[in-house]
Amino acid sequence: MKISGLNLILMGPPGAGKGTQSELIVSKYNIVHLSTGDMFREAYKNKTKTGLLAHEFTSKGQLVPDDVTIALVKERLLQDDCKNGYLLDGFPRTIEQAEALDEFTNSISSPISKVIALDADYNELVKRITSRRVCPVCGASYNLFTKRPLVEGVCDHCQSKLVQRDDDTEAKLHTRLEAYEKQTKPLLDYYAKKGLLVKVDGLQEIEKVFADIAGVLGE
Ligand code: ADP
Ligand code: ADP
Numbered sequence: 574m575k576i577s578g579l580n581l582i583l584m585g586p587p588g589a590g591k592g593t594q595s596e597l598i599v600s601k602y603n604i605v606h607l608s609t610g611d612m613f614r615e616a617y618k619n620k621t622k623t624g625l626l627a628h629e630f631t632s633k634g635q636l637v638p639d640d641v642t643i644a645l646v647k648e649r650l651l652q653d654d655c656k657n658g659y660l661l662d663g664f665p666r667t668i669e670q671a672e673a674l675d676e677f678t679n680s681i682s683s684p685i686s687k688v689i690a691l692d693a694d695y696n697e698l699v700k701r702i703t704s705r706r707v708c709p710v711c712g713a714s715y716n717l718f719t720k721r722p723l724v725e726g727v728c729d730h731c732q733s734k735l736v737q738r739d740d741d742t743e744a745k746l747h748t749r750l751e752a753y754e755k756q757t758k759p760l761l762d763y764y765a766k767k768g769l770l771v772k773v774d775g776l777q778e779i780e781k782v783f784a785d786i787a788g789v790l791g792e
């Protein structure tokens with residue numbers, strides 16, 4: 574496998590804007606979007622073994638076990654379209670996942686270029702998550718207040734009917750934020766020590782957040 578262009582990680586708590594910024598980043602930089610959340614939802618929709626197992630955890634707002642998640646991501650990263658660069662959205666979320674990713678990227682001599690960490694405060698995350706609506710077909714993410722579709726309740730890209738994710742309730746968000754604090758936040762230090770971490774203020778408007786990210790990544 575040849576050494577790739579841009580291999581990115583986008584981190585942040587639920588609602589920080591990972592999915593929204595991912596869409597903009599992959600289209601500007603022409604790299605593949607790999608969202609573990611989307612992969613688990615797709616696998617569940619297709620009732621695969623991994624999908625059914627993962628749903629036992631995602632439906633409670635808990636992280637899917639590392640071995641399952643790591644195997645899924647590794648298999649995906651080995652596919653041809655990842656050779657020219659990729660954006661990992663929502664992976665890694667634990668130190669064990671980060672170490673497995675390091676081992677993998679070392680083995681193919683294609684290191685991570687940068688880790689972008691988005692953040693926003695608790696009240697804003699609750700507001701964003703409870704007003705998020707998603708397209709069950711193409712995965713596009715909308716918001717009742719800040720990112721309304723052109724036609725109410727309908728996906729701009731594929732015209733499917735928008736839905737609310739079953740884990741986007743305030744109660745489950747609480748569990749997800751706890752998982753972020755305990756299991757994922759230590760990764761900020763992990764990547765800072767490697768000199769890869771860039772923090773971006775996710776509280777700003779969508780376009781401003783993207784301008785900051787593009788400023789970091791360059792043309
Ligand atoms: P994540 O993937 O990190 O959970 P999303 O990108 O799905 O987050 O964003 C969560 C919700 O907040 C969505 O409804 C999205 O439209 C909205 N949103 C995303 N970024 C912003 C922003 N900068 N300002 C206001 N709302 C935003
Ligand atoms: P969010 O918008 O909250 O950031 P995602 O769509 O990225 O949510 O993830 C949805 C759910 O999928 C998570 O709450 C978790 O159960 C599971 N999941 C996603 N990525 C991972 C991961 N890297 N490790 C473990 N579980 C994950």
Ligand code: ZN
Binds near residue numbers: 712713728729
């Ligand atoms: Zn759609």
